[in-house]
Amino acid sequence: MMRRQEAIAALAERRNGAVSVAAMQAIMAWHAAGQGATDHLDALGCMGSASSLGLGIALACPDRKVMALDGDGCVLMQLGTLVTIAAEAPPNFYHFVFENGRYETSGNQLLPGFGKFDFCRMALGAGYRQALGFDDAEALRQALPRVFSSPGPTLIRLGIAPDAPVTPWPDVTMNAQISALRARLQSKMAP
C-alpha cells in the first residue's frame, strides 16, 4: 500500500500536460505537488462529479488528455458515471481512483462493502477499455507512460493507506478555475 502523496508524486511526474480534475482528498495533495495552478479544476462541493466534469472536457477537447483524480467514496456515490464514461468512450480519458476504503474527509468512516467490491472489475464490466490496479508507487510511476500512451477510457485503481484528513481547501474558487481553464482551452494554449 502506498501513501497518497507518493501516488500523487508519480502522477505529477508523468502528467505531461494533461488537464486534471481532482476530488476531495486528492485536491490539496495535487496542489501541494505544484499541479493545481494550470489546466486544472477542483470539483468542490459536488462529490462524485469529478469524473463527469473530466468526461465533458475530454469530449470537447479530444486533442487533450484528461485525468480525473477521484476518490473511492466519490465513485460509489455516482457509480453510473462508469457506464456513461464507457458509453462515450473518450480515448483521451484516464480515471484515477484513490482507494483507501474510507470517507476520509468526514473523519475516516468505513465505506460500505469495502473489501468486497472491485473497481477494476466494475470498470471493465461497465465497458472501460482498460482497468489497472497499483499498490506500489514505483510500479505506478513505471507504468504511467504506457497507461497514457494507450487509448482510454482507462480506470487506474490506486491502493493507498488511510491517513488523517486534510481539511483546508484551496483559496481559488471553482468559478475562477473554470474561467482560466476555459480560456486556455479556447486559445489552444498547449501543453
Added chain:
Amino acid sequence: MTIKETLTTRPARGVDAQALLDAIRSVGVTHVLTVPDTHQRTLLALLAETDTPKLITVCTEDEAIAINAGLYIGGARPMLLIQNNGFYACLNTIKAIPLDAGVPTFMLIGEHGRDLTRPSRENAELSVRMLEPTLEIWGVPYYRLEGPEDLGNFERAWRQSQEQGGPVALLVGAPTSESARRQEE
C-alpha cells in the same frame, strides 16, 4: 417580457417537437444531455436521429450537470433535457456547479405528472406544484413553455443562461407533440 409575465392560467398545450428542435439548433446547441423525460419523448426521438446536436444519455441528472460544465469549459454549447423529478434529484450538484461556480446551465424540464388543465402550482401532484417554488427558493430563473406561443422563451432562457452564467430553466408544461413535418413524410 419578465418571467412573471410568462406565467399563465391557460391549459398547457404541446409544442411541436420539430419546432423545439429548430429552436435548439438556432442557438447553436452542440450537445443535449438527458435522463429521458416522458413529456419530451417525441423531441428525444428526433434528437436520437440526428448528430446535430449530439444526444448524450446519462445515468443521473448529477452527471448531466457536471458533463454540461465540462463541455462548456472545453468550448462546446451544451444543454440539459430532464424532468421535474430529475431536477429534485440533482439539487446538490446544481448548488455546486451552476450556482456556486456560475456555469451556464440551460435546462429543459418536463413537468411529468402535470394535469394540463390546471396551472402548475395548482396541481395535486407534489412534483409538479413544488417545481416553481423550489426553483425560486434556490434562485434558479425560469421561463414557461405552455404552448406554441411560448417558443420565443427558448431563446430568452438560453440567452440568459449564457450571458449571466448559472442555471436557467424552461419548464415544458405539456408533452411535446409529434413533429408535423414528420407526419407529412
